Amino acid sequence: xxxLKNFLLFSILLAASSVAASAQNSxxxxxxxxxxxxxxxxLTQAFKSMETPQDEQDKITRGVEGKGGVASLFCAETVxxxxxxxxxxxxxxxxxxxxxxxxxxxxxxxxxxxSNGYKMLLEATGGYITPIExxxxxxxxxxxxxxxxxxxxxxxxxxxxxxxxxxxxxxVCTTEKFIGKRRGRDSFKYIRHKCGQ
Numbered sequence: 762x763x764x765l766k767n768f769l770l771f772s773i774l775l776a777a778s779s780v781a782a783s784a785q786n787s788x789x790x791x792x793x794x795x796x797x798x799x800x801x802x803x804l805t806q807a808f809k810s811m812e813t814p815q816d817e818q819d820k821i822t823r824g825v826e827g828k829g830g831v832a833s834l835f836c837a838e839t840v841x842x843x844x845x846x847x848x849x850x851x852x853x854x855x856x857x858x859x860x861x862x863x864x865x866x867x868x869x870x871x872x873x874x875x876s877n878g879y880k881m882l883l884e885a886t887g888g889y890i891t892p893i894e895x896x897x898x899x900x901x902x903x904x905x906x907x908x909x910x911x912x913x914x915x916x917x918x919x920x921x922x923x924x925x926x927x928x929x930x931x932x933v934c935t936t937e938k939f940i941g942k943r944r945g946r947d948s949f950k951y952i953r954h955k956c957g958q
Contacts, residue, residue: 800832
């Protein structure tokens with residue numbers, strides 16, 4: 762299973778690298794370009810999460826060289842989450858079919874710039890359509906963040922992350938279930954549950 766997962770990741774990233782240059786321009790609606798050093802950090806994190814062997818990592822990295830670089834695999838929105846005048850990054854994959862994703866869910870990250878470089882504040886999973894967004898509410902001086910994850914044809918997981926002083930942690934977890942149409946509109950049932958279940 763591990764080899765199959767790594768092979769699929771490798772195949773997807775090679776395919777992604779062939780269209781990576783256009784993905785950064787046409788697939789990322791914000792137009793924010795991720796710095797290459799942050800993109801390399803993200804790719805390293807993805808390799809670690811996916812347990813990708815070194816030889817496959819090398820092939821993937823070579824595959825995006827000269828085609829917009831590693832940064833072309835990711836999209837970002839900049840938001841001043843803690844109102845200090847510095848922009849943090851809300852990051853998701855570029856709109857390249859399948860890269861780093863499973864069943865319409867993709868890794869998402871929140872990164873902030875510190876004096877020691879970029880620091881990961883959140884690593885989670887978000888849906889392909891609405892991966893991650895900053896909310897107007899805040900906790901411990903940082904805006905709360907929401908992900909919307911695809912569970913099935915009729916269910917989604919909505920998670921609100923709150924800053925604990927160091928990183929974001931899942932705080933409010935809700936299942937959104939489609940229950941049909943009422944008066945011509947989609948109708949949903951919302952079920953709150955303990956995060957992590």
